[in-house]
Amino acid sequence: MPHTSSGMGDNLRARRRVAGLSQEQLANEAGLSVSVVRKIEQGGTARVETLHAIARALGIPTSALFISGTPAPVIGDEGNRQGLVALRQALMPPMGIDETLTDPGEAVPVADLWRRLEDGRALYSADRYDSVAKMLPGLLRGAEAAVAAVEDEQEQREAETLRTYALLFCGKYLTQVRQYDMAYHSLSEAIRTARATDDAARAAIGVVGMCWLLLRQDRFDEAEHLAAVTADKVEPRMSAATKGQLAVWGELLLRIAAAASRNNRPDEAAEARRMAATAASALGREYENLRKHWVRFGPVTAEMKAVEDLALVGDSQGVLRRADEGILAGRAMQKVGRPSTVNWNRHRLDVAQAHARLGSTQDAMDELGRIRRTAGNWIQHQPMARYIMTDILSTRKRTLTQEMRSMAAHLDVHA
Known part of the structure; x- marks a missing residue:
């Protein structure tokens, strides 16, 4: 996310x-280039990865460059506001003095809601974000109604567990599509619900999602501290x-490492990566279980995130050396086991960026093309993909190929 502020300058x-x-x-x-430094000091915009590089050169945390100031005007968010009205109504209903102005409707059997949640996760994995947005309001209202309707203690706990997972899923989706205030509300509610039932494990899963959200907002100190305390x-x-x-x-250890890496704390990042590798080794393979753990984790995921550290410090040769070797090799x-589709595609964006930085434009385009074919909707929500495409267009001396024009249009990038 670009940052702009005369205060930062x-x-x-x-x-x-x-x-x-x-x-x-x-x-x-x-x-x-000196023009980049000059532009920032004059109040211009800068990518976070640029600020990382400057912070490393100055020997300070990246967060030390951030300042509080007046936000830039928000332009062009009308579509998201209008398209997510139903989800906003279900997630954040109007709150009165003594009542919440919402009608959750009739209770739906919890087993049916679990099936809806699993269907929603399948839609999310298939990058069908519009479909996810349409099904989430009914899922959230159904979960709320189920909690209110049941009286048996065991059934009550099952309904509360379902509501926690519905909120976690909603928070994950909203973080992915960068609706951060709504995502924070959803994840906070999930954590509170888990804590109210003394379910530390599910509260910790919520914290994993919260740390991802904080990272997306460049809140590196808070993300690292929250993940470390919870771990x-x-x-x-x-x-x-x-x-x-x-x-x-x-x-949680991966979140610590990600925050520390982005905040120019390499020793803390390396230690967290080492401990995450220990946990992954103990698992032995990629693991995912909807009722016990929210996202996939294992040796492949841990290694991909270690490669991400190399990308963050600009070691493009290192990224390409490790990207397809060892445990990341197909065989x-x-x-x-394979990692989650989202994590794998994020890893391949690191590879595409490394190729682009080394001048291998066609290799970078090949990676972007593969991601688009398998996750066309997902890639449109990735600033890194747009940065890579912008860099390719800005350094291209010959006429753009049809492939480049098509990708630029898909990512809404202009030469």
Whole structure:
């Protein structure tokens, strides 16, 4: 997400001067052009990955460059506001003095709601985001009605578990499509619901989602701290740990590493990656269970996220060396299981970016093309894909190919 602020420019200028660096020296240390540094100091926009590079050169956390200020005007969000009205009504109904102004309707059997949730996850995995948005309001209202309708203690707990997972799924979807305020509300409600029933494991799953949301908002310090505190609370005894416990703990460790890497804390990131690899090794293969663990985790996922660290520090050669070797090789994955489609496609975007940075434009286009064919809707929601395509167009000296024009149009990127 690009950042723009004259306050950030002033902040960068002050920190550069404290470090005793000229704009040219800072640009050289960060591997950037001096025009990029000059543009930021003059109040221009900057990608987060650019700020990472500058922070590394200055020896400070990336978050130290961020400042509070007046937000830029929001332009072009009318479609999302209008298209998600039904979901917003179900998730955040009007709240009065003594009542919530909503009618959840008739209770639906919890077993039917579980099937709807599983169908929704299948739609999400198939990148059918419009269909997910249409089915979520009914799922949320049905879960709310089920909790209110049942009286048996065991049935009540099952209904509350279902509602927690419905909220988790809603939060995951909204984070993916970058509707962050709604996502925060949904994930917070899921965590509160889990805590109210003393279900630490499901609350921790909610925290995994919350940390992803915080990362998406560049709230690196908070994401790392939240994940670390939660990981300490749920750390299992390796000799007696269940697969679900290992998976949740491993996911939290990946969130710690992701936040630390983005915040220029390489030692903390490396330690978290090491511990995540331990959890993945104990699992032995990729693991996913809807009723016990929310996302897929295992050796392949842990390795892909380690490669992501190389991409963050600009080690394109390192990304390409590890991207298809060892456990990430196709034959190896057949033995230990494939990662989630979203994580795999995110990994291949790292590969595409590495190719583009090294001048291998056609290899980068091949990767983007494969992702588009398998996840056309998903790639449209990825800023990295647009950044890669923008860089390709800006450095292309010859006439654009039909493939490039088509991809640029698909990603809404203009030369």
